[in-house]
Amino acid sequence: MTSAAVLEHPGLLPGALDPTRPHARRTARDWLVDSLCFVAALGWVVVATLDAASPVPSYAERLPYPWMIPADAVIGVALAVALWFRRRWPVGLAVATLPLSAFSMTSVVSLLVIYFTVVVHRRTAVALAVTAGGLVANMFFALLRPDPDLAYWPTTTWGVAITLLVLAWGMFVRARRQLVLSLRERAERAEAEQQLRVAQAQQVERTRIAREMHDVLAHRISLLSLHAGALEFRPDAPAEEVARAAGVIRSSAHAALQDLREVIGVLRAEGSLATEPERPQPTIADLPTLVAESRAAGVRVDLHDEVSAADELPAATGRTAYRIVQEGLTNARKHARGAAVTVGLRGAPAEGLSVEIRNRWPVGEPDTDAIPGAGTGLIGIAERVHLAGGRLEHGRDGSGDFRLAAWLPWPAT
Known part of the structure; x- marks a missing residue:
């Protein structure tokens, strides 16, 4: 699987959860990041709700209905909880929550985290499509929740700037992870090729030694057969000749047996070659x-x-x-x-x-x-x-x- 394909599956990235594998679990880093995102989202819900409910001139003066403040708080808390599922369904959450970005103030942090997850873990085309939808919703946000201190276009410009900043940051993180994966894959491939070269070199060396021993063994056995044939042909030979031939047969058989053991030992070797030095x-x-x-x-x-x-x-x-x-x-x-x-x-x-x-x-x-x-x-x-x-x-x-x-x-x- 290529690095680009790996990035399409969050579970294959370091610190991500793969929903297609039941045995996949969040790592300690995942729990820490998700907890910080959840706490930050809840903190922003509290800050935005208190600001909207404060008696000083604020967003509350521009809200058409008072019940929108607690409703927005509930939406913010719900999205903060939804952050725990962003690794499993990043695009689904982004699409489902995209309309909320047109009017919800308390869900801004949660929406940015979900959007960042989409940019990091999904294709660039998907990230750009979600970005376009967010930019359209941002234009409605300035109309539905106008800022008391800023006009429409400055408010909209700030929203576009924040969205593009998150997009650039997410693409940078994605490119960095892709580079890390590529380097890791290259290192693993180089290590595997090195191990293969070592195994091939060992096999070639074992084959060479076995061939050398085969030639020696065939030579000794032919000598052994020749001496045995001479004894069979001349059973009445003098005792000295018989003893000398028997001695040659014995020494040749012993040497042949030793060579055969070495051949079998070389062919059976799997880890490394024999530690004993090779004979001259x-x-x-x-x-x-x-x-x-x-x-x-x-x-x-x-x-x-x-x-x-x-x-x-x-x-x-x-x-x-x-x-x-x-x-x-x-x-x-x-x-x-x-x-x-x-x-x-x-x-x-x-x-x-x-x-x-x-x-x-x-x-x-x-x-x-x-x-x-x-x-x-x-x-x-x-x-x-x-x-x-x-x-x-x-x-x-x-x-x-x-x-x-x-x-x-x-x-x-």
């Missing part, structure tokens, strides 16, 4: 260790590193290259068991970094014991490369090999 992310310098793990699992891997000034490679680019090689080795173990894998890296500052993983396409029927995959590894790698501003290619080449190749930008230092 691998870079291109960790590729020999990654290759050594695959060789220990029985995979024939040849690493050709032709990168110049590797220590100047940006950390993000090195981490992306590591994940590409990791995904390529994982896919080779899954889908091309026993095939030799060639990993090649070359590049230099201002030339970019090229990464290529190549293995022979498996011959014969697909292995029914192959490690199942979710099929999202290459999708994740493609997203990484795209975000890094590089290019990715994968599939069978002209020689029949499966080739995973990427080029990553490497700006000159």
Whole structure:
């Protein structure tokens, strides 16, 4: 709801009562303001009645009937009581009491308060319509209740001046409240947008960490499956080899379980990210260790590193290259068991970094014991490369090999 629309409903303004909501109640400020208005209206009734009934030359000399003094007092008291309902029906009270402003002296304060309420809480068009009616009634007031000391036009001018003054004051109050509401709405919107940005940043960070852990977990499980398959294939292997393979399986299973717990913990996090510091992310310098793990699992891997000034490679680019090689080795173990894998890296500052993983396409029927995959590894790698501003290619080449190749930008230092 806009600020202008809010102003059309008094209950939505600070210190106002909304008649459309049964649970709305006057605030302490409302009670204080309404009480002061009621007391001021009653005080003016007393003053105006005493002045009209005084023996000195006054309005009483111009009244055609004596009973008009007590009748006017009753009208003034009734309008003072009606002020307690002005928040609920401001326009209705203004229209109903508009004829009284043509002759009632005791109701002047009450009529001005009701008129002020209309100007503050209703549209400008409504306020101007009530103002026009009041100005017309004011012209009759000078005729029906002439001032003994002032002529007709000075009296009428004073009435117009007071009416316009109340109009200006009410419009100022309305504009100020509208400004306050606009600033409050803007502040609340900014706070909500900030909270949304924080939540989105946390979600992006959790997704990034989960993706990193997914790649590591897939790599460890593929190693685990490879060692278990070797034991199944050679049940008569020497005890030392069996013990060494069992140790590798145990350590890989423990590491995979730990990674899985971290993934679940990250995905379940809702308030904030884990308070523990994030583990150091691998870079291109960790590729020999990654290759050594695959060789220990029985995979024939040849690493050709032709990168110049590797220590100047940006950390993000090195981490992306590591994940590409990791995904390529994982896919080779899954889908091309026993095939030799060639990993090649070359590049230099201002030339970019090229990464290529190549293995022979498996011959014969697909292995029914192959490690199942979710099929999202290459999708994740493609997203990484795209975000890094590089290019990715994968599939069978002209020689029949499966080739995973990427080029990553490497700006000159």
